[in-house]
Amino acid sequence: xxxxNILEVVFQSTxxxxxxxxxxxxxxxFLSSWLSIFLLVVNIKSIEDFHKKILQLTDRKALAYTIxxxxxxxxxxxxLICGYYPVSNVLKELPL
Numbered sequence: 001x002x003x004x005n006i007l008e009v010v011f012q013s014t015x016x017x018x019x020x021x022x023x024x025x026x027x028x029x030f031l032s033s034w035l036s037i038f039l040l041v042v043n044i045k046s047i048e049d050f051h052k053k054i055l056q057l058t059d060r061k062a063l064a065y066t067i068x069x070x071x072x073x074x075x076x077x078x079x080l081i082c083g084y085y086p087v088s089n090v091l092k093e094l095p096l
Contacts, residue, residue, distance in 0.1 A: 006067070009057055013071040014078075016050055021075060 024043055051068065058064045 005057070006063075009054060010067055010070060010074075013050070013054060013067060014074045017047075017071050017075045018078065020047055 020043055024040060051064070054064045054067060055061065058067065
């Protein structure tokens with residue numbers, strides 16, 4: 001796998017994971033509990049599908065897991081830079 005492909009996968013994965021975090025916070029903050037649980041299951045399914053896509057793009061399974069771990073770290077750093085807030089206050093406080 002070429003370096004620029006790896007960087008592209010890392011960027012796309014980081015954006016995707018951050019979007020999923022925002023959606024999960026929205027589900028938990030503003031929707032009724034049964035609907036939140038259903039939507040979180042759908043959210044988890046989309047993350048699983050994205051994981052399969054990363055596995056197809058990379059040559060090795062270990063590389064895919066390394067990319068995903070790096071993306072989780074990048075999302076965490078991004079949340080710390082923006083200011084980490086509890087799930088219930090994320091959409092109210094993040095500078096969107």
